[in-house]
Amino acid sequence: MSRTFEKISWFAGCISTVFAASSSESTAFNAKRYFDDYCKVTTEYVTPHADFGKKTVWRGLDVLMIVPAWGAREVAELMQRFDFRINTLMYGTRDMFNCTDTGWAVPTAFSMSEQLQRYDRELMEKSYSAIVFGNAAWAKLPDRYRMEILRRVYNGGTGLVLINPGQSSELDQLFRKPDPALTAELKNIGLLHMFQGLDRTRAIQCVPFGKGRVLRLNWESGRFNALSPWKLGKGWQGWEYDHNLAFVARAILLAAGKDFSLEAELSGDKSHLRMTASPDTRQFELRAYHAKLGREFKLGSHPLEKTVPLRLEGLPNGDYLLLVTGRTADGTLNGWDYQTVSVHSPKRIESVKLDKRRYGKTGEPVRVDVVLADTGTGDHLMIRISDANAREVYRRRYDPGNSRRLELEFPAPFPLTGGYFKLETELFSGGMLRDAYRSEFMVGGRPIPSFTLGTWAETDTGHLSGLLYGALAKLGVDYLYWGTLQPQASDAGRVSAENNLMLMPAFPRFEVERIKNGNPDKPVHRKSLMRPEIAAQAEQQVRKHLEQFADADIMGFTDGSDVTRRGNSYDADSIACFRKWLEKRYGSIEKLNALWKTRYGSFEAVTPPGMAEAAEKRTGAAWIEFNRFNAEGFLNYYIRLSDMSGKIARPDGKPRLGPDGFGRLDPFDFADFYDVLKKLNYFNLYYYQDPPQIEICRSILRYCPQVSCRTIYDGSYAFSNYTHMRTSPWYMLLHGYNGYFYFFGINNMVSGGQQGTLICPDGRITEGFAVSKKGIDRIRSGIGELVEASRRLNSKIGILYCYSSIAAAAFDKKLEDCKKSLASLQSLLEDCGLQYDYIPVQELEKKDFPLEDFRTLILPHTFVLTPEISAGIRHFADRGGLVLADMVPGKYDFYLNDGPAGEFRKRFGTEPSFQLLEWMPYRLHPSEFMRKRFMGLTADHSEQRVKMEGTGMPRLEKIEYETPDGTLVAAFINYTSERRSPQIKFPAAHVYELVSGKHLGYLEVLRFDMGNGETKILAFCKNPVKMPEFRMASGKKGEVLELSFKGPQADSVVSYTVLQPDLKIRKEYSGALFLKKGEPALRNIHTALNDPEGKWQIVLCNEFDRSEIRKEFELK
Structure with a gap:
């Protein structure tokens, strides 16, 4: 045994661990091909990101990152920002190296045999400058891999960064005496929320280990296993994410022993920066980030000098994060540093207050109260409103004169792709921007596709989860199911709306708890909805939950996954209520006896039997009526919740609320679906429950036109059935359902994470969902409108x-x-x-x-x-x-x-x-x-x-x-x-x-x-279907342009695609519609004020034969 190994052999301990291995175009699922693609991390899905670090002197730095599957998007974010050469190994979950027990008996990318092969290939056979082990249990990593990593640090100088590695006696021994001097260049930046309240001595630690360094970072990472801090405190802004990740990148460079000598020190009068840089630095660039607005202001570049002037003229009031980058002669980044500065001017906006956070519909008055600290001749305000796609939909100048308070009013804009809008109030004086204020509000009534796509997801409200929600939105997802047990429900509306997603929140379902009474035929529930005070308590709990979503873009409300009424409760209160129900239903005991063929002396004498007792004593009337009574009471509870939801979270007065997963043919499950669909306007069935219920409800829908949203929860937990994935969207459409409620959109550390998700951990579409998406896209090209307009x-x-x-x-x-x-x-x-x-x-x-x-x-x-x-x-x-x-x-x-x-x-x-x-x-x-x-x-x-x-x-x-x-x-x-x-x-x-x-x-x-x-x-x-005649109007930016059709000679379907002058497709302006014979039709195209001017094109496609006509129109 070598002396080196003797020095680190204590890490291995004396506990041997036994791992049980499991074994785990194309028209069919192939596990190896699917999971090889799933476990790749690429930058194919591009998100907004800083670009200052894409060309660096550390280009090609080889880094291995070992992270849980649903933390891998953070790796892609690092790859977008910095030119490290990164390989990725995924854990199955945060706490488990081996994730063979998925609970669904399906293949897994994280079976032990698969992981061992990947670790042998990527870790044991390759060399790296740095290894990052993030958000996983170091103690669960097999001994030989831990030893190999530590051996490389000790003998080869490989840097090791441990981010939230969990409890480990090995690491505690290694970090007995961390050296603060080694982490000195990882400066605290007070303006960033990641440093506010951070216990640096615990959160940032570094120790030398042989020829290398081991760096440990401990901070909360959230449900999506962010490498950068997740719990960032109130007031955190999305622009900070670039700099949080830059901190992680700097930690990687520090562990790898890379030179990082750039330092910018602010002078006492804050008029200039004193610079210290490496000899190859030739110029500095300055950028300032407004802490509240999130705007970036480029302050120019400067040649190499010991002092650099700091000119902040023209910047609006506020605190700024100042980024200083050093570059070599060819513009390559070789270092960066931060400072914080502030700009103060008597010309400032004291407050901007909206009268509401959410407006019910387009055109509703939006009233804004603006208070200024100082005004003068030549001062003016500029109001700008933009949506989540950065489309500017409103712009107006106001001259305050000598007034310090302005009461403004304008119509709520049209929510073209979502209800989220950003209001920016800017104050100009002397031709310069002096102050700016950002507010947010929501507008209801966004257009809902004729065929919707929603998904269950392990939801969260951190920035990383928001990036993944954006990936779902780009795939055409309309809404997320938001579970009652998920954290930060009050922030859910904002995070989803910023990514053009609606929410389908689950309200707290009424949990039925049976008391062990020794009589399974006559169960007793601890709480019964038949008792008015219990129902009132349950409704109050639901109200409190729904109020958190009062400002959100709501698709509807449902009761959560796969629930059941769990039959009837034979408690004394329920039986008493049942007797009153009978009296109201029959009017007299004589009428009841005549119909039941019984001899009760009074309603008080009626005691409902259990099902077995009723069968034995032939008293079925009392049993089946008691079941009807319980089903009716349960349904009435949902009706009251539906009325409540409309008053709380849908100012347009059109709530959607209904059951999720009551799809069993079972008298104890919920209620007669005829009664359910006559009284509610939303329901969701599960494909794998009792299939007849799908056709029963499809048939009932012809009598229930108010059911506007009807979905089926479906998918394939591991995409192992591609035949089913192809048929599922068509099955829903052609059986009367107008929405696909997909199994898994995204997952996290709770389960293995790879089972049938819409996207890979890095945000790309999975091979399996691509099979279904082809059908969904075709349905949305106009076939869905055709089926919706037709009679089955x-x-x-x-x-x-x-x-x-x-x-x-x-x-x-x-x-x-x-x-x-x-x-x-x-x-x-x-x-x-x-x-x-x-x-x-x-x-x-x-x-x-x-x-x-x-x-x-x-x-x-x-x-x-x-x-x-x-x-x-x-x-x-x-x-x-x-x-x-x-x-x-x-x-x-x-x-x-x-x-x-x-x-x-x-x-x-x-x-x-x-x-x-x-x-x-x-x-x-x-x-x-x-x-x-x-x-x-x-x-x-x-x-x-x-x-x-x-x-x-x-x-x-x-x-x-x-x-x-x-x-x-x-x-x-x-x-x-x-x-x-x-x-x-x-x-x-x-x-x-x-x-x-x-x-x-x-x-x-x-x-x-x-x-x-x-x-x-x-x-x-009867005749060939011809392209209908149409006219596309030209107009000014910000106007609503009309796409008009003459009445076609026969029923037809057209789709239209709008292209801006550089031929970029504008998906939000494109669409499809069913044209009825002889009836003119009109579609509005809501242009934006910041759309490019020039010659635009619209391409109309006759969806019967895919013939096309292309026409130009002008936007001025």
């Missing part, structure tokens, strides 16, 4: 939906069979190329329900039939309709007494209009025999305008639409990875394939190929 057809097939039957299935212990029946029936219908709608019993019971619109009525596992529904079914069959069932329906009536099953049993056995068919095995064992039998039964009782050859294809769905002018549209989704070649027949027409944008010709028969997970949408038009 059915094949004259209706399926009875009855929430009471779901409850009765549970009562009979047949709930799982009920789910299987519905799921298999849907598969059978879809594989046959048939379309269907669920018919809620509440609609069917109405006298004006158009039952004649259907020719086949299917009763899947229908346990409950009321007399009214039974009569409707008999009438439907008597006039020639076909009734199908997989069991004799009507075992129970509405109160779980004996139902009309006896009558129907006779008819199903003897009449052609009533047929029993056992379809339940089909989903697991799809067979052509079953499809033939079903098609044979329904041949004269169904209708298809586009007919597939034969009996259809398993897992290939056809969906038909009709546009307002009668144009037929048919969509096909291949849910398999196999190549399919369906053949279809249809009335002769000009056929367009909309996804690819091709005119296929004038046809009446078509065979086409469909690849892995492919979607095709065909439009069958």
Whole structure:
């Protein structure tokens, strides 16, 4: 053993650690390719950043950075600012080297075997000038890697920077006597919030170790594992981030032993700087950063002198961070230093106050009260308003005269891409800027895409998280789900709005806690919403939470991930409330007894049984009514919350609030979804819960036009199913949902972090999400508008939906069979190329329900039939309709007494209009025999305008639409990875394939190929679809320009792309729209005052065949 190793061998200790290894275009997921790309860190996603350090004398400094996955964006930020040559190794989480237990049984980039390979390749086989180990547990790093790093420091002089390395007895021993002299050049800069309240002796430590140095930095890093300090205190401004990262860069250089001799000392009268620099320095550059405005002012360059004059004339009042950079003869940076200076002038703005923080809509008066310290002849104010994209939307000059107070008013601007606006108030005197003040406000009513994209994310409010939110916004994400347990909720609106993102905050859900009472059949909840005081307390808690978002750009509110009502509570208060509910519902005990077939003497005598007890004693009426009572009470709670949210956080009076994840076919989960969707205006279902619920809700939506936001939570936790990733956005659109609520946008140290995220840790789009995004982009090019404007057809097939039957299935212990029946029936219908709608019993019971619109009525596992529904079914069959069932329906009536099953049993056995068919095995064992039998039964009782050859294809769905002018549209989704070649027949027409944008010709028969997970949408038009006539107006900057269309000859879809004079695409001015036959249309383009003048272009695309027309317009 060498003497060197003897000196550091104590680090290894005597504990041996055993690591369990796990093993972990392209049309399919490949783990190695995917994770190799995921673990790269690049500067492909560019964020605003300082440029003073891109060409330095340390160019090519080899640095290895070992960080958790969701801290890697900070590495990319360093790479943008400094020309170090950086390799990156990612930890799975902050506290774990091995992250094999993802909880989702999916591949992981951070399995032990993968990490060992990467560490051997990047650490053991390469040499570095410095190694940074950030925001990870040093003690969890395997012994041989820790020893190799320390050996390189001791023997080779490699610098080591440890940032928040966690508890380690090894490091405590190493840092017993840190040397303050070694960190002297890492100066405190009081103006930066990172140094305010910083305990330097604990936070910044350095020790020599052999030929090298070890530097330890301890500060809070936030949920996204920032290398620079995260908890920065009130008043921190985004411009400071450049200098915080410069501090980290300087620490790396210090550890690597690189010369850094530039020093700028402010003279006593603050008129000049005394400079100390290395011999190769030839010039100095000065930049000043206004502490409150965040503006950078370049103060020029100076040749090498011992003193440099400091001229601050023309700078507005305030404190400044002064950056001094030294450069060699060819302009290469060889050092930098900081000083702080202040500018004071009697001409200043004392205060600027807005009457509100949030305005409900465009045009609402914005009132601003400005107080000046001093005014005089020739002084004037300039008011500027810009949005999050730095588009200047308002500018006006005000002359205060001798008045020190001005009351200004202007209309709230239009929130083109988001509701965030920055108001800058500038005071000029003698032709020079003397003071400036920045304020912020929000405006509601931003346009929402016809097909939205939201995502769950490990949310935070630090600057690094804001950069990642910006990456999501660039990918087209509209809103973030914000959990109730996340920190800094009050700052969430600002951070998201600055990045053009809305929020979908979760309100504190009502947590159901069961008391162990020894009777699982009659559970008791510690708190019951049926008790008014408990409901009031819960509502107050929600109100307090929602008030934090009163100024935010809100998409809506929801209750959090995957929750449930957890059934009924048999506490005394709930039972007492139930009895009052019964009295109001029935009016008299005699009426209740008549319907229930019971002999209660009073409502007080009614005691609800548990489900098992009710089944045993045949007292089902009391049980099912108690369940309805609990479901109604739970729904009423949500209705009250919806009303509350509108008053608190949506001044436009249009709140969106609804359940998230109540998608199970379960009478104890929430409530009848017909009632839910009639009363609320938002809901989110989970793709992987009970799939029939998705189609049930899709069918119910035709009766609930107020449900403006309907989303599905979906994705693929590790992108292992690319077929599904291709179909998922199309599945949502074509099944009546107008939003994709994506699994993971970004993650952090809580879990492994790589499972199915939208972006890589460095901000690039992941390969997996790119598969879905292709479909999302195509939907947003106008196809979504077409589907939204069209009527979804059915094949004259209706399926009875009855929430009471779901409850009765549970009562009979047949709930799982009920789910299987519905799921298999849907598969059978879809594989046959048939379309269907669920018919809620509440609609069917109405006298004006158009039952004649259907020719086949299917009763899947229908346990409950009321007399009214039974009569409707008999009438439907008597006039020639076909009734199908997989069991004799009507075992129970509405109160779980004996139902009309006896009558129907006779008819199903003897009449052609009533047929029993056992379809339940089909989903697991799809067979052509079953499809033939079903098609044979329904041949004269169904209708298809586009007919597939034969009996259809398993897992290939056809969906038909009709546009307002009668144009037929048919969509096909291949849910398999196999190549399919369906053949279809249809009335002769000009056929367009909309996804690819091709005119296929004038046809009446078509065979086409469909690849892995492919979607095709065909439009069958009487005549060729021509580009509609349009006019694009010219105008002045800041005006609203009109893009107008004459009424087209047929329903059509166009997209338009706006390009500024340098041909840069202006995404915020571009869009798509559905044009209705014969109806003129208008789109407004809201230009900005700082848009470039000159010849602009607009490119219109006919989305039916992708033909284009390009026209110029002028902006002056």
